Amino acid sequence: MKGKVLDFNLQEGRGIISGDDGKRYEFEIKEWKEQTPPQKNDVVDFEVSEDGKAAGIYYDSDNSNVSGEKSKIVAFLLAFFLGGFGVHKFYLGCTKEGIIMLVIFLLGFILAGIPSFIIAVIAFIESLIYIFKSDKEFEETYVKNKKCWF
Template identity: 50%
Template sequence: MLGTILSYSAQTGDGIISGADGQRYAFRSADWRSEVEPLSGRKVDFIGTDGIAQQVYAVAAAPMEKNKLVACLLAFFLGTFGIHKFYLGYNAAGLIMLLVFLFGFIALGIPSVVIGLIALIEGILYIVKSDEEFEAVYVRGKRAWF
């Protein structure tokens, strides 16, 4: 049966799956059969009996709609203008970065330098995260800053 992980605790090794039949199934880390981590929102295939999920496998995810390398390069080269924010769909954050950079020169350029450092740090954060973590945090999780 197909389903989606609703929650998972690495500390306890317990999780909950929402099955395609509308039921919820509990699973333990011992039932996890894939190499990737069980993350909330991950699509899975499992055998469900009496509210327990067994032999839980991650289903190959659809291609990411946002590429972390593109986001990283935009942050490095055009980040002071907030272009990487616009690419990830954070229009308000992108507009804030753009306006602070442009009007920052009025205050001796210090705000513009700070925006440049923020963009550099974000570019580094994007590239060091795995593809799954990048998607979970910045695409599905909608985390606009750091």
């Protein structure tokens, strides 16, 4: 059955899923079969156990872009064309890292441009990483888990 995570409490290891049938199903973390913990509004596929709880819960394979907040194509283009300025970091919500890249890139020209070149190479590598990850892997790594470097 398909459904949507309404709530999840990591400390208690419990949550609630709203099924497509209009019913709500409680679940425990032991039934979650993905690597990253569930979050509110995750679209999931699950079974209903005999006691009426959700079991065997996975992300819905039909929804590769789970939250739809950030696009890997946009992140790739920003990193490829404006990466030295850290624009892709700001887009992904990594403000501190974006500021670091921007400052090093701009002030790097004082030191014969070597720091600026290094930042540009880092941005290029990140653009390649973004584009070669699957949509789901990009979403989990850079949007949900806020991984800011490589």
